[in-house]
Amino acid sequence: xxxxxxxxxxxxxxxxxxxxxxxxxxxxxxxxxxxxxxxxxxxxxxxxxxxxxxxxxxxxxxxxxxxxxxxxxxxxxxxxxxxxxxxxxxxxxxxxxxxxxxxxxxxxxxxxxxxxxxxxxxxxxxxxxxxxxxxxxxxxxxxxxxxxxxxxxxxxxxxxxxxxxxxxxxxxxxxxxxxxxxxxxxxxxxxxxxxxxxxxxxxxxxxxxxxxxxxxxxxxxxxxxxxxxxxx
Amino acid sequence: xxxxxxxxxxxxxxxxxxxxxxxxxxxxxxxxxxxxxxxxxxxxxxxxxxxxxxxxxxxxxxxxxxxxxxxxxxxxxxxxxxxxxxxxxxxxxxxxxxxxxxxxxxxxxxxxxxxxxxxxxxxxxxxxxxxxxxxxxxxxxxxxxxxxxxxxxxxxxxxxxxxxxxxxxxxxxxxxxxxxxxxxxxxxxxxxxxxxxxxxxxxxxxxxxxxxxxxxxxxxxxxxxxxxxxxxxxxxxxxxxxxxxxxxxxxxxxxxxxxxxxxxxxxxxxxxxxxxxxxxxxxxxxxxxxxxxxxxxxxxxxxxxxxxxxxxxxxxxxxxxxxxxxxxxxxxxxxxxxxxxxxxxxxxxxxxxxxxxxxxxxxxxxxxxxxxxxxxxxxxxxxxxxxxxxxxxxxxxxxxxxxxxxx
Numbered sequence: 001x002x003x004x005x006x007x008x009x010x011x012x013x014x015x016x017x018x019x020x021x022x023x024x025x026x027x028x029x030x031x032x033x034x035x036x037x038x039x040x041x042x043x044x045x046x047x048x049x050x051x052x053x054x055x056x057x058x059x060x061x062x063x064x065x066x067x068x069x070x071x072x073x074x075x076x077x078x079x080x081x082x083x084x085x086x087x088x089x090x091x092x093x094x095x096x097x098x099x100x101x102x103x104x105x106x107x108x109x110x111x112x113x114x115x116x117x118x119x120x121x122x123x124x125x126x127x128x129x130x131x132x133x134x135x136x137x138x139x140x141x142x143x144x145x146x147x148x149x150x151x152x153x154x155x156x157x158x159x160x161x162x163x164x165x166x167x168x169x170x171x172x173x174x175x176x177x178x179x180x181x182x183x184x185x186x187x188x189x190x191x192x193x194x195x196x197x198x199x200x201x202x203x204x205x206x207x208x209x210x211x212x213x214x215x216x217x218x219x220x221x222x223x224x225x226x227x228x229x230x231x232x
Numbered sequence: 233x234x235x236x237x238x239x240x241x242x243x244x245x246x247x248x249x250x251x252x253x254x255x256x257x258x259x260x261x262x263x264x265x266x267x268x269x270x271x272x273x274x275x276x277x278x279x280x281x282x283x284x285x286x287x288x289x290x291x292x293x294x295x296x297x298x299x300x301x302x303x304x305x306x307x308x309x310x311x312x313x314x315x316x317x318x319x320x321x322x323x324x325x326x327x328x329x330x331x332x333x334x335x336x337x338x339x340x341x342x343x344x345x346x347x348x349x350x351x352x353x354x355x356x357x358x359x360x361x362x363x364x365x366x367x368x369x370x371x372x373x374x375x376x377x378x379x380x381x382x383x384x385x386x387x388x389x390x391x392x393x394x395x396x397x398x399x400x401x402x403x404x405x406x407x408x409x410x411x412x413x414x415x416x417x418x419x420x421x422x423x424x425x426x427x428x429x430x431x432x433x434x435x436x437x438x439x440x441x442x443x444x445x446x447x448x449x450x451x452x453x454x455x456x457x458x459x460x461x462x463x464x465x466x467x468x469x470x471x472x473x474x475x476x477x478x479x480x481x482x483x484x485x486x487x488x489x490x491x492x493x494x495x496x497x498x499x500x501x502x503x504x505x506x507x508x509x510x511x512x513x514x515x516x517x518x519x520x521x522x523x524x525x526x527x528x529x530x531x532x533x534x535x536x537x538x539x540x541x542x543x544x545x546x547x548x549x550x551x552x553x554x555x556x557x558x559x560x561x562x563x564x565x566x567x568x569x570x571x572x573x574x575x576x577x578x579x580x581x582x583x584x585x586x587x588x589x590x591x592x593x594x595x596x597x598x599x600x601x602x603x604x605x606x607x608x609x610x611x612x613x614x615x616x617x618x619x620x621x622x623x624x625x626x627x628x629x630x631x632x633x634x635x636x637x638x639x
Contacts, residue, residue, distance in 0.1 A: 056635065081246060083545070084545065087546075095541065096541075097538050108545065112252055115249040117252075
């Protein structure tokens with residue numbers, strides 16, 4: 001392990017919706033640059049956990065550290081700042097703002113973070129070129145294929161150089177070829193030290209991660225070792 | 233694959249750059265052209281209705297006051313406390329005209345009279361006026377004005393002319409009750425009978441009156457300095473109370489009344505117009521605010537997914553509130569500009585085609601910059617205020633629920 005603090009440490013996170021316990025004392029740690037998959041049956045609490053880890057939702061109990069900083073009790077604006085600078089998200093679908101082009105979608109978080117539009121667009125162009133999407137830079141979301149839109153979403157998620165990338169079934173709606181390209185984009189994103197937690201139902205996706213976790217009835221468990229070697 | 237992420241930017245801004253908010257607000261409106269168009273139309277219709285409506289009411293009030301005061305009995309009336317006539321009227325008029333704010337003081341003399349033409353007779357109040365004065369208690373609708381020293385010319389009210397079936401140039405017989413003493417009313421010696429020629433017709437307020445040269449009437453009354461009243465015309469009708477105070481100070485022996493005290497009907501009419509204007513203005517504001525709020529709210533509901541994504545990207549509640557509020561501001565500005573153009577075109581049309589034109593009483597819209605500014609400002613403010621609730625709702629969206637598709 002390096003001297004850098006863990007990208008994420010979650011300790012005993014609990015989330016209830018009314019009387020229903022959705023996340024039950026979930027604990028996990030992700031090191032910088034590490035890729036981790038989280039699998040589990042539908043409704044087991046994966047997305048809820050992901051949202052708590054991404055500070056989109058607050059746990060009822062437990063402690064959360066991101067990059068060595070305790071973020072459990074941050075104010076709303078501090079959490080927003082954290083998302084802007086330290087986290088990236090890729091959701092299953094409808095990731096893009098339909099009124100913007102691919103280039104503008106990618107550039108937006110950087111423009112918001114730095115206030116420099118030209119720099120943000122230049123960075124967006126560089127990312128789109130790296131992801132093979134330069135020709136689609138001026139296309140709006142509804143014109144892009146699902147696979148292209150997901151790769152644009154990955155580019156957008158990493159434009160501010162986040163510590164942690166959270167992906168919620170990023171290949172769930174894609175054919176195998178498009179899924180392969182999205183996975184390649186995610187892996188490339190992690191090549192600069194960004195950690196990745198990917199929620200998936202797809203064993204192929206999980207197999208490409210360095211570590212695999214299972215979620216069962218709201219609890220996080222390590223997948224049995226015979227499930228396969230890390231894919232990276 | 234090469235390293236995909238160029239070095240992350242170093243400097244970070246916690247405060248949203250206006251450019252980012254403007255960009256998102258503009259693009260958000262472009263995304264829903266129908267609702268954007270409807271919202272702009274709602275604002276434009278509000279402005280397009282409200283400005284001509286205010287201008288028409290202002291024009292109506294101005295015409296009412298012009299007809300009743302400038303072409304009527306002046307802003308301040310000075311009358312004798314006792315008796316029918318005041319003496320040395322010309323001298324008093326000259327003194328009263330020196331009151332600051334008074335543009336003219338004219339003596340008028342009245343007497344009961346009747347006129348006979350084509351076998352019909354009609355009674356009315358006859359007024360002797362100064363032909364050379366700028367202000368007269370009538371507005372000529374046809375024919376020619378009286379001239380100084382005219383002894384056989386009369387201006388007849390259009391209603392009387394209609395009853396008698398006479399017109400400009402016709403001859404009539406004027407009977408003036410020269411004696412003011414009631415006991416002489418039935419005495420034929422109290423009447424003067426004069427053959428007159430109708431020089432012109434006068435309308436609206438003066439439609440049931442008739443006018444002759446004052447020099448003629450006072451000569452017949454036997455006192456060439458007499459007047460029933462001296463009418464003061466001010467620069468502004470609103471100055472009447474202060475002018476009345478000054479006139480009272482100058483002529484304490486006379487009864488001095490401003491039009492506001494002297495004409496309850498006119499005062500009430502003017503106030504009614506102002507009240508109607510205020511009510512119409514308020515309704516116009518509500519008629520803009522309600523649909524704009526509803527459409528912006530629907531727009532916000534339709535864009536919850538985008539709001540969730542923006543939140544995930546690190547846009548704060550303040551960012552979202554500002555962005556959605558800017559949308560309302562854009563809508564308001566676009567609607568005000570569009571509605572302003574429509575309003576100005578409508579006002580120009582109504583100037584050429586008045587909504588009311590009867591016996592010389594013509595209501596033409598009067599466009600006042602204060603009305604335009606007040607209306608545009610209020611509707612713009614209403615649009616922004618109407619947008620603040622949807623903007624607040626956008627800022628309060630729970631991103632986790634939205635992104636999971638629960639809401």
